[in-house]
Amino acid sequence: MATLARLQARATFLAHQYYFRSRHLHRVATTIQKWWRSYLGRQQYQVVVKLASCAMKMNLYNAMAVRIQRRWRGYRIRKYCFNYFYLKEYLRAVSETNDAIREALEEFAEMKEREEKKADLEREEKKRDYQARKMHYLLSTKQIPGIYNSPFRKDPDPWELRLQKAKPLTCHRPKVKQKRYISLSSWLACTSARSFPRSEILPPIDRKRCQGPFRDITEVLEQRYKPLEPTLRVAEPIDELKVAREELRRQEWMRNVNDNMFLPFSSHHKNKKYIPLMHSSSKYGPNSYGSQHFRDENPRKWICDKDFQTVLPSFDLFSKYGKSYSKAGQII
Amino acid sequence: MLFGVMSLLRPLLLDVVPTIQQTAALALGRLANYNNDLAEAVVKGDILPQLVYSLAEQNRFYKKAAAFVLRAVGKHSPQLAQAIVDCGALDTLVICLEDFDPGVKEAAAWALGYIARHNAELSQAVVDAGAVPLLVLCIQEPEIALKRVAASALSDISKHSPELAQTVVDVGAIAHLAQMILNPDSKLKHQVLSALSQIAKHSVDLAEMVVEAEIFPVVLTCLKDKDEYVKKNASTLIREIAKHTPELSQLIVNAGGVAAVIDCIGSCKGNIRLPGIMMLGYVAAHSENLAMAVIISKGVPQLSVCLSEEPEDHIKAAAAWALGQIGRHTPEHARAVAVTNTLPVLLSLYMSTESSEDLQVKSKKAIKNILQKCTYLPALEPFLYDAPPNILKHVVGQFSKVLPHDSKARRLFVTSGGLKKIQEIKAEPESLLQEYINSINNCYPEEIVRYYSPGYSDTLLQRVDSYQPITN
Numbered sequence: 155m156a157t158l159a160r161l162q163a164r165a166t167f168l169a170h171q172y173y174f175r176s177r178h179l180h181r182v183a184t185t186i187q188k189w190w191r192s193y194l195g196r197q198q199y200q201v202v203v204k205l206a207s208c209a210m211k212m213n214l215y216n217a218m219a220v221r222i223q224r225r226w227r228g229y230r231i232r233k234y235c236f237n238y239f240y241l242k243e244y245l246r247a248v249s250e251t252n253d254a255i256r257e258a259l260e261e262f263a264e265m266k267e268r269e270e271k272k273a274d275l276e277r278e279e280k281k282r283d284y285q286a287r288k289m290h291y292l293l294s295t296k297q298i299p300g301i302y303n304s305p306f307r308k309d310p311d312p313w314e315l316r317l318q319k320a321k322p323l324t325c326h327r328p329k330v331k332q333k334r335y336i337s338l339s340s341w342l343a344c345t346s347a348r349s350f351p352r353s354e355i356l357p358p359i360d361r362k363r364c365q366g367p368f369r370d371i372t373e374v375l376e377q378r379y380k381p382l383e384p385t386l387r388v389a390e391p392i393d394e395l396k397v398a399r400e401e402l403r404r405q406e407w408m409r410n411v412n413d414n415m416f417l418p419f420s421s422h423h424k425n426k427k428y429i430p431l432m433h434s435s436s437k438y439g440p441n442s443y444g445s446q447h448f449r450d451e452n453p454r455k456w457i458c459d460k461d462f463q464t465v466l467p468s469f470d471l472f473s474k475y476g477k478s479y480s481k482a483g484q485i486i
Numbered sequence: 487m488l489f490g491v492m493s494l495l496r497p498l499l500l501d502v503v504p505t506i507q508q509t510a511a512l513a514l515g516r517l518a519n520y521n522n523d524l525a526e527a528v529v530k531g532d533i534l535p536q537l538v539y540s541l542a543e544q545n546r547f548y549k550k551a552a553a554f555v556l557r558a559v560g561k562h563s564p565q566l567a568q569a570i571v572d573c574g575a576l577d578t579l580v581i582c583l584e585d586f587d588p589g590v591k592e593a594a595a596w597a598l599g600y601i602a603r604h605n606a607e608l609s610q611a612v613v614d615a616g617a618v619p620l621l622v623l624c625i626q627e628p629e630i631a632l633k634r635v636a637a638s639a640l641s642d643i644s645k646h647s648p649e650l651a652q653t654v655v656d657v658g659a660i661a662h663l664a665q666m667i668l669n670p671d672s673k674l675k676h677q678v679l680s681a682l683s684q685i686a687k688h689s690v691d692l693a694e695m696v697v698e699a700e701i702f703p704v705v706l707t708c709l710k711d712k713d714e715y716v717k718k719n720a721s722t723l724i725r726e727i728a729k730h731t732p733e734l735s736q737l738i739v740n741a742g743g744v745a746a747v748i749d750c751i752g753s754c755k756g757n758i759r760l761p762g763i764m765m766l767g768y769v770a771a772h773s774e775n776l777a778m779a780v781i782i783s784k785g786v787p788q789l790s791v792c793l794s795e796e797p798e799d800h801i802k803a804a805a806a807w808a809l810g811q812i813g814r815h816t817p818e819h820a821r822a823v824a825v826t827n828t829l830p831v832l833l834s835l836y837m838s839t840e841s842s843e844d845l846q847v848k849s850k851k852a853i854k855n856i857l858q859k860c861t862y863l864p865a866l867e868p869f870l871y872d873a874p875p876n877i878l879k880h881v882v883g884q885f886s887k888v889l890p891h892d893s894k895a896r897r898l899f900v901t902s903g904g905l906k907k908i909q910e911i912k913a914e915p916e917s918l919l920q921e922y923i924n925s926i927n928n929c930y931p932e933e934i935v936r937y938y939s940p941g942y943s944d945t946l947l948q949r950v951d952s953y954q955p956i957t958n
Contacts, residue, residue, distance in 0.1 A: 241775060248739055248779045255706060255742030256749060263710045 492531035511551035519558035553593035599639030641681035679719035767808030774815035810852025824865035
């Protein structure tokens with residue numbers, strides 16, 4: 155018991171001791187912690203301040219950026235998306251175009267009307283003219299005043315003047331049928347095609363009948379429409395020899411199997427070289443006088459300017475054979 | 487009796503003398519032309535194969551008469567036209583199109599046109615026979631009658647489907663048709679414009695090709711022509727071009743087409759006006775700038791005149807639709823429409839029992855569209871009095887949008903008796919109408935609202951009855 159009490163007293167004493175000692179320690183520790191905490195707090199404060207200033211700056215920048223963007227957006231919409239002034243201009247231009255078109259169309263309509271009226275007037279004029287021509291006989295003469303020139307009037311009716319100006323219309327003529335133009339390649343074709351009247355009755359002549367005995371009509375027609383009898387010279391073409399040669403050549407070309415000419419076998423053994431004439435082998439060739447030209451080389455010696463004729467007219471000795479008029483049928 | 491005639495005429499077709507054949511063919515043609523039954527009798531009498539066979543070898547008079555018979559039979563109904571196609575007449579007709587004589591060509595082209603008119607299969611058959619290039623050649627011939635008939639045949643072919651129209655375009659028909667617009671003959675112009683409009687109506691590409699042929703501004707002169715049908719077809723052509731895209735409408739507006747069409751509407755009456763009215767509607771429907779262009783070209787007064795004068799319902803319906811398209815874009819547009827006092831006319835058309843259903847529907851839509859944007863209060867006020875409840879809702883809604891901001895309008899609203907009318911409207915609570923009425927009432931001081939509410943005089947008198955004067 156006593157130890158317990160002693161222990162208790164010792165414990166409390168120690169506790170007090172500890173208490174006094176640890177109070178000091180506590181105080182010291184608190185001070186240290188106080189200073190440490192204040193240091194941490196100051197650091198925190200720095201961070202907070204920094205954040206706040208950053209935020210403020212960012213807000214400022216954002217606000218400024220929004221201002222710029224606002225102005226840009228307004229500009230963009232006004233200029234590119236919906237340009238009010240451009241729209242107004244456009245509408246003004248449209249209304250101007252409309253007015254111009256309206257004017258142009260009015261002019262066009264007026265012009266058309268004018269043209270129609272003119273055409274109508276012209277038609278009326280023509281009709282009246284035709285009527286005046288038909289009624290020409292109603293014109294007043296010196297003795298008899300016409301219908302339109304009544305003596306009780308001051309001036310004659312306008313129809314009177316029109317009748318005076320009009321040319322009288324002759325009786326109704328049948329419409330001229332357009333003749334078909336037949337291409338006449340030769341004189342013979344003229345007579346064979348129905349271009350001349352060939353009846354036995356001559357066409358009517360609207361004149362007084364001619365006087366006198368007439369030849370028989372068949373004879374006359376025979377004489378008039380005698381077919382052509384060309385002379386020998388005309389009947390044969392001038393280049394008939396050339397044409398005949400051509401014809402022959404063509405026939406041969408058609409017929410021949412081989413175009414090469416047959417060479418005579420007898421010259422097979424001739425193996426001597428051919429020596430030409432001196433005349434033809436020298437470079438001073440034969441004179442062309444006599445074969446190509448026949449006139450003198452000196453033009454002063456020419457008698458006339460005209461060249462010689464190479465084609466001479468033929469004489470028609472034989473063409474009149476049996477065809478000229480003869481006495482009592484004797485052939486001349 | 488019918489069959490007797492056919493059996494009498496049929497052997498005459500095989501007669502030796504050509505004049506008898508021709509006259510017999512002419513007689514058959516005239517019979518078939520007159521009546522559907524007679525045409526069927528011609529088909530039943532087995533005459534067509536004989537005609538087709540001899541068409542190939544005879545002279546031009548016979549060809550003309552035979553083509554006339556084919557035309558007369560083919561014009562009545564698709565079945566008869568199909569019978570003609572079945573007996574192989576198309577090939578011979580196409581051969582006739584190559585003939586030298588313009589009369590034969592004309593008769594053949596006319597017959598082909600009448601056959602192709604009925605439906606798309608017959609048109610396809612005509613195209614397959616190779617008629618289209620020959621028809622385009624016929625159009626270039628100098629004879630006016632042949633040009634007319636060829637243009638009408640091309641128009642009949644291309645009207646059925648885009649492919650057929652494309653076939654016609656591929657042959658280069660548009661350039662020739664566009665040149666012929668300048669021709670002074672009015673029947674020819676009528677056919678040419680009809681052909682171009684049938685081509686242009688199918689698709690945007692075809693319409694663009696027609697426009698590229700430089701028809702503007704020449705087509706606008708056709709709108710001033712004396713002949714009514716030329717005007718109608720010209721405005722049909724412009725309508726078909728305008729309806730596809732905003733760019734095409736813009737092109738027409740830039741060329742001054744809107745003014746020309748409006749003048750044309752003013753100068754005609756009746757059905758001729760209809761394509762012009764529809765064209766204005768299409769142009770205005772594309773965008774608000776184009777609608778504004780229509781407004782400044784003085785289109786709205788003209789349309790309201792059409793709306794009130796025309797006796798026919800479908801024209802009125804078209805005019806109502808066009809006005810709706812113009813006025814629906816922005817308040818400016820709605821104001822332009824409302825200023826001309828067309829809204830009461832539209833309302834009366836909607837309410838009258840005589841208008842057809844189509845007219846009623848269109849005028850209702852037009853009123854709704856315009857009212858939703860209209861802020862022009864003097865035009866809206868008459869609506870408060872006569873409108874039916876579904877329209878009244880929109881009207882009151884518009885008032886409720888405008889009145890809170892405009893003091894002069896509020897004053898005018900009170901003095902014209904609008905506020906009184908508003909109070910008299912019975913609306914279900916919690917409905918949209920009630921909300922609008924509340925918002926209007928909130929714009930005014932309470933005394934005025936109470937003053938105008940119905941039965942106010944009664945309440946005042948009750949107060950007088952119950953008032954005890956202070957006696958002292």
